Amino acid sequence: MISVKNLTKTYRSPIKKNFISDLFFREYKNIKALNHVSFEIGDSELVGFIGPNGAGKTTTMKILAGILYPTSGQVSVLGFTPFEKDKEFLKQISFVMGSRNQLIWDLPATDTFLLNKEVYNIPEKGYKKMIDELSGLLNCKDLLSKPVKILSLGERMKMELIAALLHRPKLVFFDEPTIGLDIFSQETIRDFIRKYQKEFGSTVILTSHYMEDVKSLAKRLLIINKGKIIYDGSLSKILEEYSHQKKVSVVLDKPVNETEIRAVGEPLDSTSTHITYMIDKIDLPEKVKLITKSLPFSDLTVEDETIEEIIKNFFKEET
DSSP: OEEEEEEEEEEEEEEOOOHHHHHHSOEEEEEEEEEEEEEEEOTTOEEEEEOSTTSSHHHHHHHHTTSSOOSEEEEEETTBOGGGOOHHHHTTEEEEETTOOOSOTTSBHHHHHHHHHHHTTOOHHHHHHHHHHHHHHHTOGGGTTSBGGGSOHHHHHHHHHHHHHTTOOSEEEEESTTTTOOHHHHHHHHHHHHHHHHHHOOEEEEEOSOHHHHHHHOSEEEEEETTEEEEEEEHHHHHHHHOOEEEEEEEESSOOOHHHHHHHOOEEEEOSSEEEEEEEGGGHHHHHHHHHHHOOEEEEEEEEOOHHHHHHHHHHHHO
């Protein structure tokens, strides 16, 4: 589906000095956004693509979609060279950006759908079927005929997804699809992406700063930093290797003094009825035994670190 070998992208950036120099003798420096990036993605894979701001995620995806031209390297997507913008290639991909929209603000979303129907030459029967299936998956049939400007952000995102996926693309790029959405809308979009990918077998590349998006959807992870791929493997391996602590929450039967609390360890948080500890995995059995013995509690829960903390651990150790 996707083959990338030694992909490099360099931007020329002006060096600011003073007005006269900048006007007549402007100098430039080269900034490498991508530095010999290589990877392959197979049919029907759902891959999480993450990294800090400016790491090269969106640049890579734009090159794969044919929006940007690489400085050097080889790129093959669906058997095409993306930046040649072959019509058959463009008919098989879709790029969904949470921060951008294609819907016509004052008109119902169906007007944009009809426009896309003509752009992609979608047969009438297939068009109606996809509208029905996609709106069913998103549970939003009542929104189709409403003007876009009166929809909430989450509702507009549902319409954006339908518009982007009407032509049943084989490859979908999701760039921050849940940005700015509340937790309920985020979960709705995640569920939709999961169901859509399963039902239609599309290959999906997902970038998001909400790590819960990646954790709940992707089995494989690509991590990029400073233009280089620093990890390509399973998400479960990252979670296993770089999760060093457990979050232990204790609900107390009655208040205890500070000495009793700190006998277990330094608390992350404590009140008269609740204590939270972050405990190293290796010390967990001993600490739980100590809590059971020394603290009067009615409930005790042990949780993994958040995906955000685990990714932070990865970056600290690997970079």
